[in-house]
Amino acid sequence: MTIANAKKIVAEGLTKIFPSPRGQVVALKGFSLEVEDGEFVCIVGPSGCGKSTFLRILAGLEPPTCGRCSIFPSPDSPPGKPLNNVVFQEYAIFPWKTVRDNVAFGLQMRGVSKKERLEIASEWIRRVGLTDFADCYPHELSGGMKQRVSIARAFANDPEVLLMDEPLAALDAQTRAVMQGELLRIWESDRKTVVYITHSIEEAVLLGDRVVLMTARPGTNKASFRVPFSRPRDLRLTGTAEFAQLNYRIWEALQTEVLKTMEARLA
Amino acid sequence: MSKSFSRKPGSARPAWLNIVLAVLGLAVFNGAFSLLGLWKSNWILAISVNFVLIVLVLEWLSSYIPVRRLSAYERILAFGFPVIMLAAWELLVRGGVLNPTWFPPPSRVMKALWELATEYDRFNKTSLLGRPWLIPQMYSQQGWAGVKALFGESHLWVTLMRIFSGFVAGSIPGLIVGVAMGYSRTIRCMLDPVISALYVIPKITILPLMMLIFTPFGETYKIVTVAISAFFVVLINAMAGVREIEPIYIEAARNYGATGVQLFRHVVLPAAVPMIFAGLRLALGTALIVIVAIEFVRAKSGVGYITWYYWEVLNPPKMYAGLIVIMILGIVLTYGLMAFEGVVMPWRRRREQRQVLDVPEG
Numbered sequence: 001m002t003i004a005n006a007k008k009i010v011a012e013g014l015t016k017i018f019p020s021p022r023g024q025v026v027a028l029k030g031f032s033l034e035v036e037d038g039e040f041v042c043i044v045g046p047s048g049c050g051k052s053t054f055l056r057i058l059a060g061l062e063p064p065t066c067g068r069c070s071i072f073p074s075p076d077s078p079p080g081k082p083l084n085n086v087v088f089q090e091y092a093i094f095p096w097k098t099v100r101d102n103v104a105f106g107l108q109m110r111g112v113s114k115k116e117r118l119e120i121a122s123e124w125i126r127r128v129g130l131t132d133f134a135d136c137y138p139h140e141l142s143g144g145m146k147q148r149v150s151i152a153r154a155f156a157n158d159p160e161v162l163l164m165d166e167p168l169a170a171l172d173a174q175t176r177a178v179m180q181g182e183l184l185r186i187w188e189s190d191r192k193t194v195v196y197i198t199h200s201i202e203e204a205v206l207l208g209d210r211v212v213l214m215t216a217r218p219g220t221n222k223a224s225f226r227v228p229f230s231r232p233r234d235l236r237l238t239g240t241a242e243f244a245q246l247n248y249r250i251w252e253a254l255q256t257e258v259l260k261t262m263e264a265r266l267a
Numbered sequence: 268m269s270k271s272f273s274r275k276p277g278s279a280r281p282a283w284l285n286i287v288l289a290v291l292g293l294a295v296f297n298g299a300f301s302l303l304g305l306w307k308s309n310w311i312l313a314i315s316v317n318f319v320l321i322v323l324v325l326e327w328l329s330s331y332i333p334v335r336r337l338s339a340y341e342r343i344l345a346f347g348f349p350v351i352m353l354a355a356w357e358l359l360v361r362g363g364v365l366n367p368t369w370f371p372p373p374s375r376v377m378k379a380l381w382e383l384a385t386e387y388d389r390f391n392k393t394s395l396l397g398r399p400w401l402i403p404q405m406y407s408q409q410g411w412a413g414v415k416a417l418f419g420e421s422h423l424w425v426t427l428m429r430i431f432s433g434f435v436a437g438s439i440p441g442l443i444v445g446v447a448m449g450y451s452r453t454i455r456c457m458l459d460p461v462i463s464a465l466y467v468i469p470k471i472t473i474l475p476l477m478m479l480i481f482t483p484f485g486e487t488y489k490i491v492t493v494a495i496s497a498f499f500v501v502l503i504n505a506m507a508g509v510r511e512i513e514p515i516y517i518e519a520a521r522n523y524g525a526t527g528v529q530l531f532r533h534v535v536l537p538a539a540v541p542m543i544f545a546g547l548r549l550a551l552g553t554a555l556i557v558i559v560a561i562e563f564v565r566a567k568s569g570v571g572y573i574t575w576y577y578w579e580v581l582n583p584p585k586m587y588a589g590l591i592v593i594m595i596l597g598i599v600l601t602y603g604l605m606a607f608e609g610v611v612m613p614w615r616r617r618r619e620q621r622q623v624l625d626v627p628e629g
Contacts, residue, residue, distance in 0.1 A: 061518050085522060092519035096537035096614045105533070109524035137614040157523060 008193045009035035011069035016053050027053045029218035040194045042204035045214030046261040051197045055165050059086045073160050085159040089166040091146045093138050099149050100134045106157030124152040144175040161193040181235045188232045201250050216260040223253045282327040289324045310364045371584040379584035393568055397421025426569040430554045433493025441501030449509025470496035471560045489561050496557045497550035504546025508539030544608050551600050
């Protein structure tokens with residue numbers, strides 16, 4: 001096994017059962033995933049299939065009912081490097097901290113000196129294009145800008161893997177397209193391992209090296225598609241015929257699961 | 268035909284004509300009422316009619332105010348109305364409609380306020396403000412002790428100190444217990460029934476008990492009563508503030524490595540602080556109510572005492588003056604706390620430019 005192909009994330013047979021007043025809800029059933037170092041994996045599934053639950057288990061926010069998952073640090077990682085950081089759908093940046101302090105938050109918690117963490121934060125604020133807003137509070141920012149802060153906070157903390165839980169879902173379509181381009185550009189600079197949850201096939205194909213499909217609830221592995229397009233990519237990719245073809249192939253596979261979800265809702 | 272209050276093209280009357288008619292109406296109505304001598308027996312009716320006509324004039328007038336001037340216009344209304352009200356009061360008393368014994372005219376109340384602020388009660392050795400003009404003289408004669416003595420004779424200062432000591436002595440434990448109850452489910456389950464049961468007791472009713480425990484002399488029992496009233500309000504709000512933190516903030520903080528004290532200092536406390544301040548504002552209002560009530564019945568000093576004293580000696584103008592002092596005290600305390608809020612919560616400053624002044628009932 002070479003370093004380039006080193007497994008970064010291994011999740012095996014993850015099952016999550018939530019107790020509820022009307023019995024048990026099986027959110028996730030035997031889901032498995034392996035992610036290589038430096039790979040950008042997108043997980044797509046119908047709503048309510050447990051993809052966010054998987055991410056929360058991976059992030060350690062939730063224990064699995066059974067199964068196991070691990071994130072392996074690189075052998076050359078400095079001690080104290082965090083295993084994972086999450087970019088939440090609802091941004092989850094702190095309203096009581098300025099943009100600068102939000103971005104530096106992880107570093108501050110790790111005890112990085114003030115000078116150093118503010119330098120790193122300034123650099124990431126620059127990379128997400130918020131230099132003029134570094135001393136603003138989140139309520140003064142738009143949705144897209146808040147998500148930039150959230151993304152910068154995750155990158156600035158330099159974790160082994162980045163976990164993104166539908167980070168662009170709350171944005172309007174145009175802002176989302178811009179942010180997809182930005183995300184590609186930012187990611188290109190250090191090619192971190194990413195697990196990216198989304199309900200948009202297009203977004204998954206545009207961003208990911210691999211698209212993993214999940215079934216309707218209880219969520220488990222449906223199919224996996226390698227995305228062959230070369231990097232660096234940008235939004236021009238979305239205009240090509242190959243892009244559309246791959247999109248449709250994935251949609252065909254996903255369709256039955258989406259219909260199942262809709263039927264389950266109507267029942 | 269549909270009835271509409273909006274100005275439609277071709278509607279019956281333009282607003283300026285309405286204004287002219289209403290102003291004429293005001294003149295005719297007041298003239299007739301005065302000539303016929305109806306004011307004395309029907310003054311409530313007369314005031315109501317005047318009020319309605321003035322509102323109509325101002326409402327119609329607002330349609331002529333350019334949009335960018337509207338906020339200025341509204342500010343004029345907000346400041347102008349109290350002035351009109353005071354003027355009406357003055358006129359009603361001077362015209363012999365209101366009894367000046369129970370409703371001394373504002374000019375008389377202002378005079379009483381001035382007397383109250385400048386006079387010295389030789390018998391009780393007290394004054395309202397502690398005669399600040401004597402500070403340089405007393406300092407040169409007796410040093411700081413002299414200045415302290417001046418403060419000590421001030422009713423306002425005495426009340427302020429009672430509120431402040433009680434407020435601080437009650438808020439800090441209230442904050443600690445409230446945050447603990449918000450944090451720990453176990454503590455909450457244990458304490459909640461007791462706190463809820465004690466919270467509903469009107470706080471002034473514990474005064475006799477406090478007099479029993481802390482002797483009915485001196486300041487201790489007064490301050491403790493104020494402290495207990497503040498304690499519960501602060502506690503309940505602090506608990507709610509901690510409990511209502513969005514779980515996502517806690518999750519995000521943990522995911523970014525915050526634990527224990529860090530989590531508390533960087534996330535729990537700032538997230539709960541708006542609710543905590545709402546509690547502190549309520550507590551301050553409650554403290555003012557309680558201390559005035561205590562001073563009514565048990566004190567020989569304080570703004571509550573002077574208000575009560577001038578009722579006993581039947582000097583209504585000074586009673587009103589005492590009320591004004593209490594009112595100013597309440598306003599100053601509330602705004603002081605709000606200014607403090609702006610310092611503690613800079614992230615709320617630009618968002619909440621308009622804040623409602625919390626005035627607790629009592």
